[in-house]
Amino acid sequence: MQSAWLSAFAFLLVSTLVGAGLLGAASVLRVRAKYDSPLKHNTYECGEEPAGMSWMQFHARYYVVALFFVLFDVEAAFFFPWATVLREEGTSAFIAAVTFAAVLMLGWLYAVRKEALEWQ
Amino acid sequence: MNELVHGALYGTLIATAILSTIAMGIWFERKFAGRMQQRLGPTIVGPAGLLQPFADIIKLLQKEDIVPRDADRGLFDLAPILAVVCSLGVAAVIPFSPSIIASDLDVGVLWVLGIGGLMVIPTFAAGxxxxxxxxxxxxxxxxxxxxxxxxxxxxxVLVPVVLSGSLSISGIVAWQAQHHWFAVWPIVPGLPAFVIFFLAMLAESNRIPFDIPEAESELVAGITTEYTGAKFTLFYMAEYVHTLVGSALGAALFFGGWDGPFAPGLHWMVLKTLTLFVLIYWVRWSLLRFRADQLMRLCWTWLTPIGVALLLVSAAWVTFGGTN
Known part of the structure; x- marks a missing residue:
């Protein structure tokens, strides 16, 4: 089964070749422009001159979403090994998971009451 | 070495099949949407407009490649290729029949979630x-x-994993072939879990009603605003590949994959995948776009707790009898 990783990475290699191959094909097929204009290489801002760079600060709510994602994703990472051994471990594994989920959902309830999950 | 050849061979085969399916899928979608809106859809290129996707691809490849002066060239060029790799790479572990599978990974589910989750990197690189x-x-x-x-x-996705006790997608399908499809029985964690999977998959591939990232009335075209020609094509392709592979995944995890009577496994898998694929189009041309806050509320206050509850129900099912 370990060797299946080799096949999987070969698959990724093929996918990369698909992407790179299409770009390569395009660079051959492409029609070249006869003349160039500096305006053509402007950043698109609905036809206006672009106002400054766009590498700037963004809203803090994205940070909150990232925090929740980390929380719940770590939880999911714990569930995966548990899911595979549940059949052998039986009731004790079930109780452990219920306790774990209860603690997690308590945190979720707190976040809901604090309106931290609202997109505002 | 043998495995490398196997992966590359099946990878080429599966990638070709997926790409030709989405080429015809684009034709089908335009025809389907046209009929839904009482128009004809493409009719000019080829019989019934069948050659339209090829005309589109050739047109897109011939377009000039414009890179904005202020762009970060490296990230800008890398993002479309990565987007294709992250969407196509998921298909590596999906069994299209008992023998047609590029890589029978024992942690296939993790591979799918991992490679699929990496999609945020090309997205951010492009933006x-x-x-x-x-x-x-x-x-x-x-x-x-x-x-x-x-x-x-x-x-x-954890629901079928818990019910079958396997992290390998071919293992999950084989379990369903032996017992029953998870969307049918046990129906309580199975069917709602499939609905959550379907909604989450629509959101992951930025499909209507969850296409807020490229809401064209607000954001021009989202991350593809500055992309032209071939690079735009790659993003567009990645989105369709993501949808098709997601359909295949749904068919494998909840509808028994290649399992079915009278016909070879491959036929069943293709039938199920395409049914889900068409369902996505149907949703796309029927519904309106959500608002960003509605989208987030649906996810965090409804789908997440329901998902946890379903997970515990499926664990109870496994622990206290029901299925073995």
């Missing part, structure tokens, strides 16, 4: 690399959305 305000906003929204919907997605 940041373009140095365009619409693109950056689109990328931030896309990442917030796919990161949020990643949580119900993981919880929904």
């Amino acid at each position: 940041w690399g373009s140095n365009n305000k619409f693109a950056l906003l689109g990328a931030m929204r896309a990442i917030a959305q796919s990161v949020s919907y990643g949580v119900p997605l993981v919880l929904a």
Whole structure:
């Protein structure tokens, strides 16, 4: 089964070749422009001159979403090994998971009451 | 070495099949949408417009490649290729029949979630690399959305994992072939888990009603605003590949994959995948777009707790009898 990783990475290699191959094909097929204009290489801002760079600060709510994602994703990472051994471990594994989920959902309830999950 | 050849061979085969399916899928979608809106859809190129996708691809490849002066060239060029790799790479572990599978990984589910989850990197690279305000906003929204919907997605995928006790997708399908399809029985964690999976998959591939990242009335075209020609094609392709592979995944995890009577496994898998694929189009041309706050509320206050509950129900099912 370990060797299946080799096949999987070969698959990724093929996918990369698909992407790179299409770009390569395009660079051959492409029609070249006869003349160039500096305006053509402007950043698109609905036809206006672009106002400054766009590498700037963004809203803090994205940070909150990232925090929740980390929380719940770590939880999911714990569930995966548990899911595979549940059949052998039986009731004790079930109780452990219920306790774990209860603690997690308590945190979720707190976040809901604090309106931290609202997109505002 | 043998495995490398196997992966490359089946990879080429599966990638070709997927790409030709989406080429015809685009034709089908335009025809389907046309009929839904009482028009004809493409009719000019080829019989019934069948050659339209090829005309589109050739046109797109011939387009000039414009890179904005202020863009980060490296990120800008890398993002479309990565997007294709992250969407196509998921298909590596999906069994299309008992023998047609590129890589029978024993942690196939983790591979799917991992490679699929990496999609946020090309998204952000495109948004940041373009140095365009619409693109950056689109990328931030896309990442917030796919990161949020990643949580119900993981919880929904955990239901078949718990019920079958296997992390390998071919293992899950084989279990269903031996016992029953998870969307049918046990129906309580199975069917709602499939619905959550379906919604999360729509959100992950930025499909209507969850296409906020490229809401064209607000954000021009989201992350693809600055992209032209072949690079735009790659993003467009990645989106369709993502949808098709997601359909295949749904068919494998909840509808027994290649399992079915009278016909070879491959036929069943293709039939199920295409049914889900058409369902996505149907939803796309029927519904309107959600607002960003509605989208987030649906994910965090409804889908996530329901997902946890379903996970516990399926665990109870396994622990206290029901299925073995």
